Amino acid sequence: MRKQLKNFVEAIGTDAIAIIPAAHEVTRSYDTEFKFHQDPDFYYLTGFPEPDAIAVIAPSNKKNPYTLFVRPRDPLMETWYGRREGVEGAVKNHGADKALPIEKFESELAKMLDGHEKLYYRFGVDNKLDQQILQYLSGQRFKRLKTAYPPHTIIDPTILIHEMRLHKTDGEVKLMQKSADIAAEAHVLAMQSTKPGMNESQIEAIIEHYFRMNGAAGVSYNSIIGGGANATILHYVENNAPLKDGDLLLVDAGAHYKGYASDITRTFPVSGKFTKPQREVYDIVLDVEIACLEATKKGNTVKQRHELSIELLTEGMKQLGLLKGKTKDLIKKKAFMKYYMHGVGHYLGLDVHDAGRYFTDPKAKNSRPFEAGMVLTVEPGLYIPPDDKNAPSKYRGIGIRIEDDVLVTEDGNVNLTASCPKQAEEIEELMNGRQAKSGKK
Ligand code: GLY
Ligand code: MN
């Protein structure tokens, strides 16, 4: 049994049963679908890639704790819509102890669930499945517990699975390193390819072509390719403007590799050379990024790291003449929000904004400490609106973010995206055809 599933079986215990559904295909329009994306919780536990499946996990069933309901083999459907593992493949290739066609799920419910104290199931995600389970529960209760023993405690398994997802295994870290390597290489290629007169769409194409050519399934989120003032729009995804000499280009793009996300941002000059004002803003963001990366280690907390980014960026804003006053007061008034309005980073894993709680106690003043095995992004930025009359004119329309992916270890951290250059000189050398000096791993 897959390690993730084994841990889950041990965690829920023998008086429980769990129902974990796969995702369904989503209609894009009329009779076409969006590219299928598996539900990450289901994928984490089972590794099964197909839509419409349901995993039933019953630790008390020593012989067959893991039953997988799947789409059955069907030559006609497979000719039209693609191969299926079917019940044979679910057992043979995907480690299910037992597999049944999905059509059998409803009629098997009572047999599977009766006699268990607890049911692990998340209501509110899959409407059809919710109805089937509710109908089973009300039907069994109707029998007044004389002849039926439905579970009487229903638990949302999400917190449990998300805690597991938050702490990466060595195998997961290897996949995340590969995802990070593909993305880092694509960013280097983007820097080497960018020239004035090109379009943002072409840089997007270069990056995503590289992803697909190197084993990634595609992007882990829609790429953000923002030239000039487009970089001041946090989730700019139009990616269709010409790139101008003298402007910066912000590229925020990550690969989706065997389920795992990477998430890198680099900001570089379209011409290959930073102007003086651009460099002033850039070096402030870079120093903050390095400080926050350093602070991503055991003993520190998510909240402390964010507060560090606010303090250092507020100092930087004062240095640039964007804000005036005492740092403490500016922070209290949240004056920094005008130029730095997002968090300094997030968990990363199967999802780009990955599973796991940041605060484990709703009343706690501080958030949870970093632990070995967590992977987080570090991504401070400064965004100066093009029409900001209060900003010195030389800085207006500059948007800079620098983002790396970091694994917390027992004795520090590993920057998974360290091979992607971020020192201004390194970037300039790379863009002007010279090898970057310290493309460290
Ligand atoms: N690209 C999304 C993010 O950086 O959070
Ligand atoms: Mn990003």
Ligand code: MN
């Ligand atoms: Mn991010």
